Amino acid sequence: xxxxxxxxxxxxxxxxxxxxxxxxxxxxxxxxxxxxxxxxxxxxxxxxxxxxxxxxxxxxxxxxxxxxxxxxxxxxxxxxxxxxxxxxxxxxxxxxxxxxxxxxxxxxxxxxxxxxxxxxxxxxxxxxxxxxxxxxxxxxxxxxxxxxxxxxxxxxxxxxxxxxxxxxxxxxxxxxxxxxxxxxxxxxxxxxxxxxxxxxxxxxxxxxxxxxxxxxxxxxxxxxxxxxxxxxxxxxxxxxxxx
Amino acid sequence: xxxxxxxxxxxxxxxxxxxxxxxxxxxxxxxxxxxxxxxxxxxxxxxxxxxxxxxxxxxxxxxxxxxxxxxxxxxxxxxxxxxxxxxxxxxxxxxxxxxxxxxxxxxxxxxxxxxxxxxxxxxxxxxxxxxxxxxxxxxxxxxxxxxxxxxxxxxxxxxxxxxxxxxxxxxxxxxxxxxxxxxxxxxxxxxxxxxxxxxxxxxxxxxxxxx
Numbered sequence: 001x002x003x004x005x006x007x008x009x010x011x012x013x014x015x016x017x018x019x020x021x022x023x024x025x026x027x028x029x030x031x032x033x034x035x036x037x038x039x040x041x042x043x044x045x046x047x048x049x050x051x052x053x054x055x056x057x058x059x060x061x062x063x064x065x066x067x068x069x070x071x072x073x074x075x076x077x078x079x080x081x082x083x084x085x086x087x088x089x090x091x092x093x094x095x096x097x098x099x100x101x102x103x104x105x106x107x108x109x110x111x112x113x114x115x116x117x118x119x120x121x122x123x124x125x126x127x128x129x130x131x132x133x134x135x136x137x138x139x140x141x142x143x144x145x146x147x148x149x150x151x152x153x154x155x156x157x158x159x160x161x162x163x164x165x166x167x168x169x170x171x172x173x174x175x176x177x178x179x180x181x182x183x184x185x186x187x188x189x190x191x192x193x194x195x196x197x198x199x200x201x202x203x204x205x206x207x208x209x210x211x212x213x214x215x216x217x218x219x220x221x222x223x224x225x226x227x228x229x230x231x232x233x234x235x236x237x238x239x240x241x242x243x
Numbered sequence: 244x245x246x247x248x249x250x251x252x253x254x255x256x257x258x259x260x261x262x263x264x265x266x267x268x269x270x271x272x273x274x275x276x277x278x279x280x281x282x283x284x285x286x287x288x289x290x291x292x293x294x295x296x297x298x299x300x301x302x303x304x305x306x307x308x309x310x311x312x313x314x315x316x317x318x319x320x321x322x323x324x325x326x327x328x329x330x331x332x333x334x335x336x337x338x339x340x341x342x343x344x345x346x347x348x349x350x351x352x353x354x355x356x357x358x359x360x361x362x363x364x365x366x367x368x369x370x371x372x373x374x375x376x377x378x379x380x381x382x383x384x385x386x387x388x389x390x391x392x393x394x395x396x397x398x399x400x401x402x403x404x405x406x407x408x409x410x411x412x413x414x415x416x417x418x419x420x421x422x423x424x425x426x427x428x429x430x431x432x433x434x435x436x437x438x439x440x441x442x443x444x445x446x447x448x449x450x451x452x453x454x
Contacts, residue, residue: 015303022307023314026321029328034335053364054357064372066379071387071454073379075372100375106368156376158369 051132058161058198059104060133064153065092065125065194066100070241077152079196079204080131085124087225088194089209090116090176093123095241101125103132104159114238117228120220121176121209123194124235135196138203141221142166142182150186150208150217152195162187166205167216174210174218182206182219192217387454394448401441408434 051060063078063086076092078101086101093099093114101109110128117123142148146166154160164186172181188195188211195208197219206219228234412434415422 022310023318025314026318029321029324031328033328033332054361055364066372066375068379068383071383073376073383075376100379102368102372102375104368105364106371153372156372158365 053105055104057133057135058149058151058202059159061131061135061196062104062151062153062159063088063109063131064102064156064159066102067093067096068098068100069096075153075156075191076193077191077195077208078125079151079194080134081124081229082134083130084127086127086131087196087207088123088125089121089207089220090123090238091121091209092194093125093238095239097241099125101127105132115235116238117234118236119178119234120224120228121174122207122220122225122228123238135198136203137226138199138201138205138222141223142199142205144168146205147200148184148186148205148219149198150184150188150192150195151198152188152192152208154187154189154192156191164217169221170218172218173212176209177220177224179224180221181209181224182221184217184219185215186217187215188217387451391448391451394444394451397444398441398448401437401444405434405438405441408437 061080063080065076065078065088067074067076074092076088078086078088078092081087094116096114099111099114101111103109109131112126112128114123114125144166147163148166149161149163151159151161164184167183167185169180170183172178182197182205184197186197188208192208193210196204197206197208199205204222204225206221207225208217209220210218212218408430412427412431415427415430419427
């Protein structure tokens with residue numbers, strides 16, 4: 001009898017195998033197949049990336065300085081260093097009876113004090129109200145060939161952004177700065193003095209203070225600016241035209 | 244015990260055997276085949292087994308057919324649901340693309356407006372600055388003119404005093420015996436002060452004019 005029912009186990013196995021290859025019932029259809037995405041980061045108005053009026057930080061940090069002297073009026077440029085401190089050139093603020101500062105959108109900012117550096121063509125101006133935006137200072141001076149962007153008010157006109165490259169370094173042709181100064185081919189004009197020169201990363205690499213007949217612009221390097229800012233005795237009240 | 248050969252139609256005869264005997268068929272001399280005895284299988288049992296087997300197979304086939312039909316229907320419904328879902332997402336995608344295109348168009352317009360507005364803001368800021376420069380310059384000019392006018396007035400006043408004093412002094416000196424000498428000397432000194440003030444005022448005026 002055992003030999004006669006030898007087919008039973010293979011038959012059971014075959015039956016089970018046959019059941020195994022039967023098509024299964026379909027799974028339930030999902031209600032949606034749209035993948036979830038990460039939330040998009042938002043840029044809040046008023047941050048450094050975007051202002052309520054859409055101006056970028058490069059333009060928002062620039063200021064226009066009017067030097068009302070004793071019998072003359074001159075203009076220059078500057079940029080915010082902190083919320084209430086801006087940097088410009090000594091020759092922009094000296095011999096003034098009154099300093100008037102305005103921002104990129106024409107807003108007037110009252111000036112409290114002005115001080116000038118003794119060993120560089122640099123000046124610090126303190127303001128009563130907050131300035132719109134302040135850039136970061138680069139850690140080191142730029143190298144030859146590095147791009148440079150100058151933002152200021154050439155000829156006392158509209159806020160202008162010009163680009164160029166660092167040509168090299170030289171001794172100050174005006175003998176108003178100690179050490180080396182930077183030479184760039186970014187176009188500047190009278191009135192651009194005090195403009196911030198920015199590197200590719202948007203950090204300040206220098207302060208425009210002069211130009212020559214060949215069209216090259218001269219910058220006080222950021223290393224000099226850092227050195228002067230680190231020396232509290234390096235600045236003294238700006239001389240006025242009233243004496 | 245000898246067995247008679249089984250013929251078709253005859254009932255099977257069961258024999259008790261001690262053990263199954265298997266023998267090869269042998270051709271006889273008269274051509275008739277002699278089949279060696281084999282274990283007999285009851286025909287009825289075979290029919291029953293076959294019938295049961297057939298029933299089982301039929302039942303299995305029916306079950307399988309029912310299952311396959313059910314699976315087929317389920318997969319068809321599944322396919323329809325996926326198709327509906329795809330159509331829904333396709334419609335959503337088309338709507339999203341349309342919205343995106345519209346948003347891009349609006350964004351381009353807004354960006355253009357923003358650029359224009361920024362340019363206008365910069366322009367207005369410049370105009371305001373230029374007006375401030377002009378105001379400051381005009382104020383400087385007004386202050387200058389005021390200083391010049393003041394200096395010129397001082398010159399005129401001092402010159403008038405000087406001239407009047409000198410004319411009066413000339414009259415006094417025409418008949419000096421009528422006046423005390425010390426009074427004449429004091430008056431002469433006073434006239435000289437007027438004239439010196441006139442010279443100083445004129446110097447100030449020339450200085451202002453030179454600026």
